[in-house]
Amino acid sequence: MPAHFIHETDFREFLKSLIASKPVIGPVVEPKSTGDKFIFDDVTSAEQLRLDYDVSLVPPKAVFFPPVQKLLEFGPNGVKSCINPREQVLLGVHFYDVKAFDQLDKLFNDKFPDNNYLANRRATTVIASSVQTVSKHAFWGSFGKDVKAKGHDGFLTKVQGGYVYETFSQKGEALLKHGKFGNASTDQVSAAKRENDAAMDKCQEKVTFTPAEISTKTRASFSNNEMWKELSKDCFSCGSCNIVCPTCYCFDVQDKWGLDQVSGERYRTWDACLTEDFAKVSLGGAGGHENFREAGAQRFRHRAMRKLTYLNEKLGGPACIGCGRCTSACVPNIANPVKIINRIMKG
Amino acid sequence: MSPKTKAKVAFFDFTSCEGCQIELTNLGEKAFMGLLDHIEIVEFREAMSEKAQGRIDISFIEGSFSREADRKRLEDIRSRSNVVIAFGACAATGGVTALKNHMSDYSEAVYGKDAKMPHLDSSFALPVSAAIKVDYSVLGCPMSQAEFVEIVSSLLHGKEPVIPNHPVCVECKKKSTLCRYGQGDHCLGMVARAGCGAPCPADGIPCEACRGFVDHPNQEALVKVLREKGGLSEERAFNKSRIFTANLRSDAVKGAGARKE
Amino acid sequence: MSNCGNGCSCNDSAIDNVFLPREAEILRAEQVTASEKHFTLKMKDGKGMDFQPGQIAEVGVFGYGEIPLGFASSPTRTHSFDLVVRTVGRVSTAINKLEKGQSLWVRGPLGSGFNLEEMRGHDVLIVAGGIGLCPTRSLIQYILDRRSEFGKFTLFFGARTPKDQLFTDDLVQWRKTKDVVEYHETVDKGDDSWKGNVGVITTLFAKTKISPDTRVVVCGPPVMYKFVIRELAKLGVPENHVYLDLERRMKCGIGKCGHCQINDKYVCVDGPVFTYSDIKHLEEAFA
Known part of the structure; x- marks a missing residue:
């Protein structure tokens, strides 16, 4: 893969030119609403971009799979598809979130390709960036670390004096024209490697078991009802752990009329398997229903199974990428996968 | 109810601050006017002086049921209405008025020497559904505008409104x-x-x-x-x-x- | 389909949208029980509906949504297809208000159906409870249309009460033609006119002889499966010859939305038909 270098002093000009050419989305802070926490949003000036961010509140999957996405518009004359991707650059994605993209790419492509996601994905140039600040609850340094990120078009690593920019596709190379990039020296390339390797040791939380060991033991723990009850005792079934998860992709589909009450839209919205009604079906009769995961403990277990074992074979590794967002989002402090893994392994 | 004939809609209030009806007048002009193509408001004392006569398609009831004396009026509304909707938190659950259910010392503090006046006499604050059958509820304090639109829109189409059961x-x-x-x-x-x-x-x-x-x-x-x-x-x-x-x-x-x- | 009439900004690009349904005209609509309606449909685009018995379609009405339904007719009857809808929720209520000449919007066929190749040349038993007769009717018709390709054909049908029986015209036929299909029926609760068997569906196993080489199809309410499976085990029917047609909340029908999951399986794409041997290890399969 070709490696390039851009000086710190030229980086701002590069961003300015890039932003002028097409929409750029990257990690930013909204002082009014998100305080000192980061979100991925449209970057309108070079100064706004914060490549020193630790982790975003909502994962960048929202760029391809927004929290609410219109699927169809219907009206008196029929129905119309609403796939309308925007050519854009998503800049500053950490490698663990790229790993999540790799999973979603596979899952949304599986059997029935879902272009509501895939078209957005294809229209976006994804530029990853090195982790400059490690978030408090991250454990990507240990868990699933053998699975490498693949789905990015370029990778920016901050080194002494500037950035090493590695390109992995034509989309990644197309960005070169926006800045004063030169060839990276061998020293610069190895400095970038050292930087990225070093980040792996900086996570405060660590998983000491292999994903394979965890997968086997988790699956075998399915019927350990006491354990799941104990782990989920304080669970609110609030779904926060799902909503902030970069690899969760469940959704609900609903129809809604417009104010004219004649036309309307069919849309999907992020759903959470922890919430009570997720697996509920109507059966008829006197308003009867069956809830296939009625107890909170069953739903808590389902998430653990999904992240640690069910999808491993299909994805070539665990469905959890170790970002720690669920740990931060969980009010009763029970969603931390490291804690859950340790409890499962204890038996 | 077909979208082609306008549904007759009325608003009534019981133990409440009437803030939910005020909130309805805050519904943006576009949404309000859009709905008015499909509904006809026959009683709404925050915005008009007419009183409803005869059958009502949809009755919105604001406020909790906190006086036995109100039961008859509620039953009357029920018998004249095809659909009864609890309008806002107080009607749906008792809301903030139900705070009194766990207190005994507020009357004197609030009303002073008038505390024993007969018109202030009340019992527990209960949801409207404690007195009559309620078909749907617009939740919230004040009531949620979006949910109001969702419920009215659903009723116009004979559809069960979608009310979330997640937090x-x-x-x-x-x-x-x-x-x-x-x-x-x-x-x-x-x-x-x-x-x-x-x-x-x-x-x-x-x-x-x-x-x-x-x-x-x-x-x-x-x-x-x-x-x-x-x-x-x-x-x-x-x-x-x-x-x-x-x-x-x-x-x-x-x-x-x-x-x- | 080029204009939704909304003057909206969405573009009608050539990118395939798996959520885009096709329009089907209702050729016939008949209320068959107090809560069930039987529809015969034809695709308006003339492309037909090329399905296998046991597969499903997502069937919808705009403004209300979509629900998964098994085909209730055999693909051997090609000019149209049947669906039976029980009024249970907001979508089924909307569908059941529709009449002849109106439209439904359909995506499908979806999921995997019954393995017909595995069944051919063998005895077949179908155990259907309640509305479970609808998706299995597709297979029943298929077998009846190609009767010589199968061995002994037995059908068990259980309903809550005589009034809840579906496809009553079919039932009259099946009761008469014992050499074509050996039909046994039961109700949970009889009425004055009912002279037949009363009891749960497993009581029908005593009425006939099922050979261990039979291919068995089971479809009914969630609670039914484990009791039928127990009877089949007693008869020595191998687990990989037992086909279970399962119901879950199949919302997207394309293996994405997650609502229909049983452990790691998506009922909508991995099923809804599974062999018992494929899912017996799944703790969430049997409620």
Whole structure:
């Protein structure tokens, strides 16, 4: 893969030119609403971009799979598809979130390709960036670390004096024209490697078991009802752990009329398997229903199974990428996968 | 009800501040005028002086049922209406008026020497459904505009409205709203029924669960979290959720639930 | 389909949208029980509906949504297809208000159906409870249309009460033609006119002889499966010859939305038909 270098002093000009050419989305802070926490949003000036961010509140999957996405518009004359991707650059994605993209790419492509996601994905140039600040609850340094990120078009690593920019596709190379990039020296390339390797040791939380060991033991723990009850005792079934998860992709589909009450839209919205009604079906009769995961403990277990074992074979590794967002989002402090893994392994 | 004939709609109020009817007048012009193509308002004292005569398609009732003397008027509304909708938190659950159900010393403090006047006499504040059959509820304090539109729109199409049974946390997380607990604050969002779009936490204010609880709130964990993470005293943590859900808590007064048909 | 009439901004690009349904005209609509309606449909685009018995379609009405339904007619009857809808929720209520000449919007066929190759040349037993007769009717018709390709054909049908029986015209036929299909029926609760068997569906196993080499199809309410499976085990029917047609909340129908999951399986794409041997290890399969 070709490696390039851009000086710190030229980086701002590069961003300015890039932003002028097409929409750029990257990690930013909204002082009014998100305080000192980061979100991925449209970057309108070079100064706004914060490549020193630790982790975003909502994962960048929202760029391809927004929290609410219109699927169809219907009206008196029929129905119309609403796939309308925007050519854009998503800049500053950490490698663990790229790993999540790799999973979603596979899952949304599986059997029935879902272009509501895939078209957005294809229209976006994804530029990853090195982790400059490690978030408090991250454990990507240990868990699933053998699975490498693949789905990015370029990778920016901050080194002494500037950035090493590695390109992995034509989309990644197309960005070169926006800045004063030169060839990276061998020293610069190895400095970038050292930087990225070093980040792996900086996570405060660590998983000491292999994903394979965890997968086997988790699956075998399915019927350990006491354990799941104990782990989920304080669970609110609030779904926060799902909503902030970069690899969760469940959704609900609903129809809604417009104010004219004649036309309307069919849309999907992020759903959470922890919430009570997720697996509920109507059966008829006197308003009867069956809830296939009625107890909170069953739903808590389902998430653990999904992240640690069910999808491993299909994805070539665990469905959890170790970002720690669920740990931060969980009010009763029970969603931390490291804690859950340790409890499962204890038996 | 077919979208082609206009549905006759009326509003009534009981024990309440009438804020939900005021909130209706705040519904944007576009939404309001859009709906007026499909409904005809026959009684609405916040905006008109006419009184409804005869059958009503949809009756919205604001306020709780807190005086036995109101039962007859409620039954009359029910008998004249095809659909009865509890309009706002007080009508749906007793809301903030149900705070009195766990107090005995407020009359003198509030009304002084008039405390014993007969028109102030009232019993427990109960949801309207404790007196008559209620078909749907527009939740919230004040009532949620979006839910009002959703319910009216659904009724026009003969569709069961979609009312979420997941908590406010889902809506905060989707919007990247900072969690109050991460800001040294407390919040009831984990047990509060969503559907409002979580505007309060987005403005830096804790959720007070004005739309009531989800179907099965984890009330024990709520008290624990309010105490340990929210920094509330034992007593305050225990009482905290009463502000809007007094009649939904496991220690609600007898009869606070819906009337059995 | 080029204009939704909304003057909206969405573009009608050539990118395939798996959520885009096709329009089907209702050729016939008949209320068959108090809560069930039987529809015969034809695709308006003339492309037909090329399905296998046991597969499903997502069937919807705009403004209300979609629900998964098994085909209730055999693909051997090519000019149209049947669906039976029980009024249970907001979508089924909307569908059941529709009449002849109106439209439904359909995505499908979806999921995997019954393995017909495995069944051919063998005895077949179908155990259908309640509305479970609808998706299995597709297979029943298929077998009846190609009767010589199968061995002994037995059908068990259980309904809550005589009034809840579906496809009563079919039932009259099946009762008469014992050499074509050996039909046994039961109700949970009889009425004055009912002279037949009363009891749960497993009581029908005593009425006939099922050979261990039979291919068995089971479809009914969630609670039914484990009791029928127990009877089949007693008879020595191998687990990989037992086909279970399962119901879950199949919302997207394309293996994405997650609602229909049983452990790691998506009922909508991995099923809804599974062999018992494929799912017996799945703790969430049997409620």
